[in-house]
Amino acid sequence: MAPRLPPRGFFTKSRFVPNSTNIGRTRIDEIRGWNVSRQVIFSCYVSSHSGRHQRVDECSHCLALGPPASSILLGTVRTGRMRLLVLSDLHANLTALEASLDAAKGSWERVVCLGDVVGYGPDPNEVTTRIRELGAATIRGNHDKAVADLMSTEDFNPVAKMAVNWTRSQLSNENLDWLAALPQGPLEAEGVVLVHGAFQDEDEYVFTPTQALEGLLDSSLPVTFYGHTHHQGGFAYQDSQLEVLQLHPRNNEIRSVLRVEAEKRYLLNPGSVGQPRDSDPRAGFAIADLEHQVVEFWRVPYEIGKVQERMRKARLPEPLVHRLSLGR
Numbered sequence: 001m002a003p004r005l006p007p008r009g010f011f012t013k014s015r016f017v018p019n020s021t022n023i024g025r026t027r028i029d030e031i032r033g034w035n036v037s038r039q040v041i042f043s044c045y046v047s048s049h050s051g052r053h054q055r056v057d058e059c060s061h062c063l064a065l066g067p068p069a070s071s072i073l074l075g076t077v078r079t080g081r082m083r084l085l086v087l088s089d090l091h092a093n094l095t096a097l098e099a100s101l102d103a104a105k106g107s108w109e110r111v112v113c114l115g116d117v118v119g120y121g122p123d124p125n126e127v128t129t130r131i132r133e134l135g136a137a138t139i140r141g142n143h144d145k146a147v148a149d150l151m152s153t154e155d156f157n158p159v160a161k162m163a164v165n166w167t168r169s170q171l172s173n174e175n176l177d178w179l180a181a182l183p184q185g186p187l188e189a190e191g192v193v194l195v196h197g198a199f200q201d202e203d204e205y206v207f208t209p210t211q212a213l214e215g216l217l218d219s220s221l222p223v224t225f226y227g228h229t230h231h232q233g234g235f236a237y238q239d240s241q242l243e244v245l246q247l248h249p250r251n252n253e254i255r256s257v258l259r260v261e262a263e264k265r266y267l268l269n270p271g272s273v274g275q276p277r278d279s280d281p282r283a284g285f286a287i288a289d290l291e292h293q294v295v296e297f298w299r300v301p302y303e304i305g306k307v308q309e310r311m312r313k314a315r316l317p318e319p320l321v322h323r324l325s326l327g328r
């Protein structure tokens, strides 16, 4: 059956792409920003397809409508089955961030960040700018706070304190203002809850089941992501049973998959992009597809030597340089 085509002129630039001359896959965010619903697109456009095609980019009818049309449909359909990239503890490591984004390219639609955008690493402006460009819903970490002068560095070790001072001296006013304005977790975003450290205290670490319990019980949504420990892993809770989850991919594997069960509550750590401490130096992050009850935990190798070179050039403390190779 031939698809019912939209009236002539329905998909004009002025109607669907007011600020854009290029509507390819890269403009999906812009399309989403207008709240064009899936129903509107399908009923006005290719009503005979409604609900039948999971992937419009594989549909001959939609493709026959030409690149602008299939792009719009693709964007809208993908909104409905959103995959969420979860980044944490980037720590001004641009090489690790770019390697992560390259590896995950095409596998996500929205992105969130659990804080510690800066601190320790050599690229505070570049990483802050990149996260801003990505449009990530971001909460603050303790390093972001310290750099923005929102907390004292009294509790920081001397090496971390030095890195905070160096980072502050490097950041542009604009990036510093952006970091200073980051909201505190817990924050609901994209269907999950974001916290940097513990649920009730952003600066506390969550390593043990006891420390995880309040987040599992008090969070407003079934899945909460946390960072701060730089350890990929997590906890699940159901009927007074608390489970420690081993989510770290094996050394020869790039990802592991967690099946999310509807009756359980989860507290999950995507790992650290920029300074892993769980004995695997590869950059860590997660991709959540809650509609399909899946969270993937990724580990991606990157050129650590390049980052270390920039750190030494910047005279950042040697222990910080060395620990990147160890992943500890």
Ligand code: ZN
Binding pocket: 089, 091, 116, 141, 143, 228, 229, 230
């Ligand atoms: Zn951190």
